[in-house]
Amino acid sequence: MHVMPFFSRNFNKPGPGVDKDEPRKKGAARFVELIARDLWELVKLNILFSLTALPSVAAFLAGFMGFMPDIMLIAAILLSFPIGGGLTACIYYITKLMRDDPSFVWYEYRRKFKENFRQAAPTGMICTAFVYAHIMIWSSLWVSLLSEQPISDITWYIVALVSLLMFFLITPYVFLHFAYIDLKSFQAVKNSVLMAFGYFPRSFMGALLGGIFWIAFALFMPLSLVVFPLIPLIAFTLSMLLNMMWVWPKFDNHFSIEETLIKRVDDELEAQEEPHSE
Numbered sequence: 001m002h003v004m005p006f007f008s009r010n011f012n013k014p015g016p017g018v019d020k021d022e023p024r025k026k027g028a029a030r031f032v033e034l035i036a037r038d039l040w041e042l043v044k045l046n047i048l049f050s051l052t053a054l055p056s057v058a059a060f061l062a063g064f065m066g067f068m069p070d071i072m073l074i075a076a077i078l079l080s081f082p083i084g085g086g087l088t089a090c091i092y093y094i095t096k097l098m099r100d101d102p103s104f105v106w107y108e109y110r111r112k113f114k115e116n117f118r119q120a121a122p123t124g125m126i127c128t129a130f131v132y133a134h135i136m137i138w139s140s141l142w143v144s145l146l147s148e149q150p151i152s153d154i155t156w157y158i159v160a161l162v163s164l165l166m167f168f169l170i171t172p173y174v175f176l177h178f179a180y181i182d183l184k185s186f187q188a189v190k191n192s193v194l195m196a197f198g199y200f201p202r203s204f205m206g207a208l209l210g211g212i213f214w215i216a217f218a219l220f221m222p223l224s225l226v227v228f229p230l231i232p233l234i235a236f237t238l239s240m241l242l243n244m245m246w247v248w249p250k251f252d253n254h255f256s257i258e259e260t261l262i263k264r265v266d267d268e269l270e271a272q273e274e275p276h277s278e
Contacts, residue, residue: 024100031245038097042237044105045093050232052086052113055079060132064139077129084124084175085117091172092179094240095248099258116178119185123174127167134164138218168207169196172240172247180257199250210243 025033056079063072089112096103137160173192177183196203213235217224252258
């Protein structure tokens with residue numbers, strides 16, 4: 001199968017790697033190692049996801065700027081049906097990089113998107129609608145602060161802030177379930193809630209670091225618009241990587257995912273060698 005060079009990795013080319021017997025680095029050292037080795041893969045993955053989300057985002061921005069706002073908002077939510085599959089594919093590919101598993105961006109993204117599209121679509125649409133609602137909520141607060149208008153009821157903003165935290169705590173686990181665990185959506189969400197709070201310290205740090213770019217971007221508007229080009233280039237996947245650095249180890253240990261995958265590969269290799277030994 002021919003894979004477009006832009007979205008593929010050349011594993012015959014000399015470059016940085018990890019010896020199979022070398023223990024993996026941890027913490028910040030591991031993050032720096034992944035960025036140094038896989039930055040270009042993260043950029044390509046980010047572009048793929050940006051293209052997946054583009055129709056929905058374009059419709060939302062048109063409505064947000066005042067062009068038929070009600071119709072455009074509905075269109076944005078309807079057009080977000082591929083975003084769940086894209087998120088699942090992104091998280092899956094990032095965890096493959098974290099497992100030091102050789103892979104091809106375009107092939108893996110397309111394969112995982114097709115596998116999980118139907119299951120992830122409703123959740124992706126709900127998550128997208130949630131994000132759009134929060135953009136409107138916090139932009140209205142920002143306008144009120146800039147114009148020095150009194151804030152009518154701070155309670156709604158507190159509720160919105162708590163719901164945003166819950167969203168960032170739980171959502172990564174949901175899409176990890178879609179990517180790796182064969183469960184119905186309701187059970188995947190239920191498990192994700194339990195894991196988010198069962199591993200709360202790591203879930204919270206993942207939510208904080210994964211959202212730090214977006215928090216800074218919102219707080220420093222409009223000055224932060226100068227870094228807007230980073231969003232279609234690297235912001236999504238970099239945020240996901242920062243989140244997965246905290247969330248993935250617990251999820252992996254909980255389900256013994258990497259151990260199972262390694263054993264499966266070893267069994268396949270042994271099965272291939274048996275005819276030759278005879």
